[in-house]
Amino acid sequence: MTDVPSGRAVVTASLALGVAVGLVGISFGVLAVANGLTVPQAMAMSLLVFTGASQFAAVGVLAGGGSGPAAVASGLLLAARNGVYGLALAPILQGSLGRRLLASHLVIDESTAMATAQPDRAGQVRAFWTSGLAIFVCWNAGTLLGAVAGGALSDPAELGLDAAFPAGFVVLIGPHLKTRAGRLAAVLAAALVLVTTPFLRPGMPILVAALAILVGLVVPVPTSTPTSTGPIDGPVEEAVDGPVDGPVTEP
Secondary structure (H helix, E strand, C coil), rough: CCCHHHHHHHHHHHHHHHHHHHHHHHHHHHHHCCCCCCHHHHHHHHCCCCCHHHHHHHHHHHHHCHHHHHHHHHHHHCHHHHHHHHHHHCCCCCCHHHHHHHHHCCCCHHHHHHCCCCCCCCHHHHHHHHHHHHHHHHHHHHHHHHHHHHHHHCCHHCCCCCHHHHHHHHHCCHHHHHCCCHHHHHHHHHHHHHHHHHCCCCCCCHHHHHHHHHHHHCCCCCCCEEECCCCCCCHHHHHCCCCCCCCCCCC
């Protein structure tokens, strides 16, 4: 009997997360077309990359005048953490090769946090697929809406939409600043940008600053509370002593 309310709580949390992340997806869509991407290109990035921080970083590098390779490299650096998530979720996400390949595309901050917060494997599997699919659908719907709306504007900057990129990263880093590793990484990233900006081509300082994520490899992070910043990466913070039953506001 207790499994029913737990399942409902996970579905409710997943849908709320999806809506929150979808709103951020709108800002990504607007930002993407404002910086030269077409609607199909913006949609291809959200469908195939599906990790908000990396998408914002790549578009930010292009907006700053950086090259395509620099944009790809910055996105790959930020997406590297998903490989660690995959290792943590591997015992949970078993099955056929096709099923595991599909699951790998949904391994993001939110789905990892939702899955690992559950007390048993059945709940973990349910939470992963429910949250991952809800966020995937909402993120891409948001991207489409933002890209179409942004393409209809003659100058997105007139509405202040050029601030979407920095605002998006403020949302991304907020939850991480609650941890020692997050604060150290933020200070290091800011220092790297200040030091390298006078000497590097536009877009490259952002790429160099992404190296600050390596702080997470040497500074221990508390595991009592899972945190998420997702597909872009809306933050999720829940106690691990039971199923997630209340979302809060990542791609």
